[in-house]
Amino acid sequence: MxxxxxxxxxxxxxxxxxxxxxxxxxxxxxxxxxxxxxxxxxxxSQPLSHKAGRRRPxxxxxxxxxxxxxxxxxxxxxIDTSVEAFTFVKPSRSSAVHIRGHHGITKRGDSIRGLECARSGRRIPGGTRRRASGALAMSSRSGPPPFPVRITVMGGGNFGLALASVVAKRGVPTTLLVRSDDVARSINEKHRHPTYMSDIALPRTVRATTNKASALGDATYIIHAVPVQYTRQFLRSVAEYIPPNVPVLSASKGIETSSLGFMADILRDCLGEDRSYAFLSGPSFAREICEGVATAVVIASEDIMLADDLAELMAGEDFAVFTSRDVIGIEVGGAVKNVIAIAAGMCEGLGLGTNALSGLVTRGCGEMRRLGIYLGARPSTISGLSGVGDTFGTCFGPLSRNRQFGYRLGRGETAEEIRASMTEVAEGVDTSIALVKMIKERCKGYRLDLKYPILFGVAEIIEGNMKPLEGLKGLMNFPTRMENYDERA
Missing domain, CATH: 1.10.8 (Helicase, Ruva Protein; domain 3)
Known part of the structure; x- marks a missing residue:
């Protein structure tokens, strides 16, 4: 007892x-x-049993x-079982840094304050990315955002019209900056572009103007949708009208032939280093976006809060938006995929069959991965929507301009003839030439043409130094070697 x-x-x-x-x-x-x-x-507890040599249960x-x-x-x-709390419990390194930065936490290990914010109802950004539905609670809204927003889209081409439709459908006042008064009048009165996708009606909240000051002066965000080869000249003409604190989202893809720079380099040169920039990429044909066909894209920015804000602004039931910090990976994928699409089009135009086409696209994605890793991209970005995903859409989609360009090359037309007859720009044509020059300039190695045979081969064919059939057959006759896409350039 x-x-x-x-x-x-x-x-x-x-x-x-x-x-x-x-x-x-x-x-x-x-x-x-x-x-x-x-x-x-x-x-x-029982005392140690010397006979058994171990403690009794x-x-x-x-x-x-x-x-x-x-x-x-x-x-x-x-315990709070919300998504935010579980995101906090064991965050990734980038998420932990973002939690500390957003809530004023400077010491590593002080992230318990992030859990307190989650329990009090405040969202912890950085750890939770978009889901396939578009998806945080605010992104699924059908009405306008709860704060005043005005969007200006620079460029009245197919993709500019598509992105203007996306944000206008969310109830956001949207302005298209175009070059022609006739185009502006047609969009404002008939809600249609007279040349591009003229059979598709634009939302009535889309307004067009040629006045740079009125279009850009009160914009909350600016979307840039001008082809990369014309970007520098265009930005120089509008830079004085863009307020210094307005972020810019670029939807253009490629490499400038004169500077061998990506879009991020051009934007910083023309609009300043201190401005926030974001970049949109992914398998997204303009016509399908305007028709409301389900589309998934990714927005990358070094300022992840900007990427999150743009994703929540644009995402909806038919337009899923994911976010990333890997700007280099987004840029490399968006440029290289157009060159691969030209090669795929040539393969189809020559009638080489599905086996050759599949092998060519796969090897092209391998070259994209190798170059991306060398330039500092994450392999996961190259294998995601902006890399392999966009490549598949561009290589196999009937709406792809680069694929159509390559198909006509394979059928015997010259690059000059095709360019003269096209009303829209095939970005991969100029990008292929610039890409080879950039690889030779930035990548140190012996016989780079053997490490990037598809990228080098497409440039040779476009410049007229090689026939399409000769070039593609040469690409399919590699010496026996181990398949490896992770080696550095």
């Missing part, structure tokens, strides 16, 4: 008070957020089990 028991085996009042005190202490520890709750339990009274059950129930009611 213990000191807390009477002769009849019933607990004394002192024993009951002691157990109640232990229960209250354990309960307080849980609610106070102590990481390790001290379980004050009675255990009867420990036994616990029933009160200990009751303590454990009570603590488990308390934890179920006190």
């Amino acid at each position: 213990t000191m807390h028991q009477q002769s009849g085996g019933r607990p004394t009042e002192a024993g009951s008070e002691a157990r109640e005190e232990r229960r209250q202490r354990s309960r307080r520890d849980v609610f106070d957020g102590v990481e390790t709750t001290e379980l004050l339990i009675e255990e009867r 420990m036994t616990y009274p029933a009160s200990s089990l009751r303590h454990l059950a009570m603590i488990a129930i308390l934890l179920l009611f006190t």
Whole structure:
């Protein structure tokens, strides 16, 4: 009989008070957020058995089990099981840095304040990315955003019209900056572009103008949709009208032939280093976007808060938006995929069959991956929407201008003849020439043409130094070697 028991085996009042005190202490520890709750339990340990050489099993009274059950129930009611809380529990390195930065936390290990923010109803950004539905709660809205926003789209081509339609359908006032008064009048009065996708009506909230000051002066965000080879000249003409604090989202893809720079380089040269920039890419044909066909894209920015804001602004039931910090990967994928599409079109135009086409596209994606890794891109970005995903759409989609250009090359037309007859720009034509020059300039190695045979071969064919059939057959007759896309250039 213990000191807390009477002769009849019933607990004394002192024993009951002691157990109640232990229960209250354990309960307080849980609610106070102590990481390790001290379980004050009675255990009867047995002395070491010298004969057996090990400690005998420990036994616990029933009160200990009751303590454990009570603590488990308390934890179920006190731990926040929201997405944000689980994102906090074990965040990735980038998410942890973002949580600390957003909530004013500068010391590593102080992220417990992030959990407090989640429990109080404030969202923790950085750890949760878009889902395939478009998807955080705010992104699924059908009406206008709860704050005043005005969007200006620079460029009245197919993709500029498509992105203007996307944001206008969310109820956001949208302005198209175009070059022609006739085009502006047609869009404002008939809600149709007279040349591009003239059979598709634009949302009535899309307005067009040629006045740069009125279009850009009060914009919250600016979307750039001018082809890359004309970007520098265009930006120089509008730079004075763009407020210094307005972010710019670029939807153009490719490499400038004069500077061998990507869109990020051109934007910083023309609009300044201090401005925030974002870049949109992915398998997204303009006509399908305007028709409301389901589309998934990715927006990358070094400022992840800007990428999140743009994703929530643009995402909807038929337009899913994912976010990324890998600007280099987005840019490399968007440029190289157009060159691969020209090669795929030539393969189809020559009638080389599905086997050759599949092998060519796969090897092209391998060259994209190798170049991206060398330039600092993440392999996961190259294998995602902006890399392999956009390549598949451009190589196999009937709406692809670069594929059509390559198909006509394969049928015997020259690059000059095709360009003269096209009303739209095939970005891969100029990009292929610039890409080869950039690889020779930035990549150090011997016989780079053997590491990037498809990229080099397309440039040779476009420049007229090689016939399409000769070039593609040469690409399919590699010497036997191990398949490896991760080696550096």
